[in-house]
Amino acid sequence: MSGANTEMVDERKVEYVLGGQGTPAVVLENGLGATLDWWAKVWPEVVTESQVLAYNRAGYGRSDEGMAPRDGMQVVGELRALLHARGVSPPYVLVGHSLGGLYMQLFARQHPDEVAALVLVDSTHPDQVKGAGSLERWPVWLKWLFNAVTSPTAKQELEQLDATGTQVSALPVDGVVPVWVLSAARASGSATELGQDVDRKRADIARLYPGSVQVWVDSGHGIPLERPDAVVQAIREALRASRGVQKVP
Numbered sequence: 001m002s003g004a005n006t007e008m009v010d011e012r013k014v015e016y017v018l019g020g021q022g023t024p025a026v027v028l029e030n031g032l033g034a035t036l037d038w039w040a041k042v043w044p045e046v047v048t049e050s051q052v053l054a055y056n057r058a059g060y061g062r063s064d065e066g067m068a069p070r071d072g073m074q075v076v077g078e079l080r081a082l083l084h085a086r087g088v089s090p091p092y093v094l095v096g097h098s099l100g101g102l103y104m105q106l107f108a109r110q111h112p113d114e115v116a117a118l119v120l121v122d123s124t125h126p127d128q129v130k131g132a133g134s135l136e137r138w139p140v141w142l143k144w145l146f147n148a149v150t151s152p153t154a155k156q157e158l159e160q161l162d163a164t165g166t167q168v169s170a171l172p173v174d175g176v177v178p179v180w181v182l183s184a185a186r187a188s189g190s191a192t193e194l195g196q197d198v199d200r201k202r203a204d205i206a207r208l209y210p211g212s213v214q215v216w217v218d219s220g221h222g223i224p225l226e227r228p229d230a231v232v233q234a235i236r237e238a239l240r241a242s243r244g245v246q247k248v249p
Helices: 072-085 099-110 140-149 152-159 161-169 193-208 228-242
Strands: 005-009 012-019 025-029 052-055 092-097 115-121 179-184 213-217
Touching: 005 072, 012 072, 025 072, 025 099, 052 072, 072 099, 072 161, 092 099, 092 228, 099 115, 099 161, 115 228, 152 161, 179 193, 179 228, 213 228
Parallel strands: 025 052, 025 092, 092 115, 115 179, 179 213
Antiparallel strands: 005 012, 012 052
């Protein structure tokens, strides 16, 4: 995405884009192995609505590698440090895709006073790698493919996924924070035990957040690229809700 800058935060270079005006600020969090370019179709629409920040986590793009372990607590701490360094004040509309959604769930549960709304875009479930989804039960071909095409940082994040999920589950949900859950209707379709488990957990995300708005999107897992309009719509609704603006029929 054009216009990306770098900032030294806690002696580590972080790549980010920051634009727009207005509150609450919208914060975009990438999925596993993804960079801020995944938001390229969402950014132009949302930046006209409010201040928006997208960034690359440690070890992605031009961002320096971060401290280990690469679990949710570390990621959320680094994100908050970046927001503070750039003077982006809370509360935030947190938007996270895939694993980024799990990180944003942790942010919202750790710091509910800093969150205006939460938008989960085909988010990872806190129990994603428990039960039938356990990494040990992945088929050999899937393990091989993941190891072949992913970076060391992505591997470290995957290794910490269960720990991150446990961190999320250990904290209560703040029922005051409005939540939108965008779920991919065409993501899996697999009859395997792993595929069915993924689909069950995808449907279960909304249950974790009573009163949340769940939208089934005609898309695969890559909703920000395939259906950016659905993401933009959810963010706009989250901004309206946080500003106390009634939705127009």
